[in-house]
């Protein structure tokens with residue numbers, strides 16, 4: 562079936578920065594088959610017509626670092642940095658120690674609902690409990706890269722069990738049209754032995770996938786590698802063959818500047834999570850310098866125990882302002898570049914740049930619509946569209962969300978998730994969690 566979308570503004574995010582005002586987008590099932598001004602793509606082209614003449618249509622946002630079950634812990638890390646060993650062990654590990662698999666589905670459904678509501682169409686998750694996360698994500702209709710969390714447990718039996726379970730998970734997703742399995746070591750060097758890193762790389766090679774990790778959150782890896790091997794963490798990653806694979810590196814706050822060239826030459830992506838690092842009292846990543854060096858950069862929310870919100874519009878706003886603040890330079894990273902990070906940058910990170918990240922002929926219809934009659938857009942002609950999107954509006958302007966040409970949100974109503982039921986269950990799970998904590 563052919564669907565014609567009539568957009569008030571069609572923001573493509575293609576390489577040329579093409580904007581049609583108004584613009585028409587023609588879909589055949591899940592694919593974009595034509596787009597342009599109304600005289601090029603006429604009203605008669607579609608079997609059905611969707612009237613978004615009061616809306617801006619743009620590519621869906623990509624959240625490149627999440628831990629979806631952690632919605633259960635939202636509010637429980639206030640005033641605590643989960644980036645420090647103390648916060649990690651005494652807060653997070655304590656919570657994770659009393660939570661169980663039965664509490665995962667509701668938390669993941671709430672996370673998916675919040676991402677959909679605020680215009681995210683694709684996300685990269687990393688956590689354990691992946692086999693409990695997957696069915697909820699599958700039902701939500703979101704596109705996802707699900708990294709099976711691997712925690713090095715020290716003894717050979719548990720290590721083999723972890724690797725076998727991760728392998729089975731990746732195998733189960735090998736034919737999935739929308740969801741891809743990734744490998745999810747928590748962090749290299751900090752809590753993974755070289756032996757398990759070798760096994761993880763074997764797995765990534767076999768399933769043609771990448772590794773989703775935390776990297777350079779603090780100088781832990783750098784110090785460890787300098788002290789033990791006499792080289793930087795990035796050099797050691799190269800030595801071990803890690804940089805031959807796509808790497809989603811959450812935070813990337815303390816990356817050694819001398820190593821930028823090596824990272825730019827590999828499929829490494831620095832995933833900036835500004836709220837999470839700010840709320841933890843950690844410095845801002847060198848976003849401007851990493852981008853200038855040619856490193857792929859993108860944005861994630863991280864867990865909402867730290868960051869509290871899944872709204873990537875807010876996260877773009879904060880990322881842009883934080884880079885201005887860091888550099889003491891207005892416009893340090895322009896709004897258009899920030900939006901590029903949250904769309905094409907995310908697609909590149911996941912190896913899906915030929916499918917998503919921009920609205921172009923041949924790509925998939927992963928798109929969102931924003932209400933142009935709502936606050937923040939004007940005056941027309943003064944504030945450019947990228948500045949409005951990054952600084953003036955929020956995810957609550959999103960009215961519609963499509964993945965693969967299917968509505969996940971229609972007129973601000975969820976189509977695939979049961980938000981109220983999931984929140985009720987989340988509240989009950991929290992009561993139980995709290996009882997176990999006391």
Ligand SMILES: [Zn+2]
Pocket residue numbers: 626627628775811863864
């Ligand atoms: Zn994280």
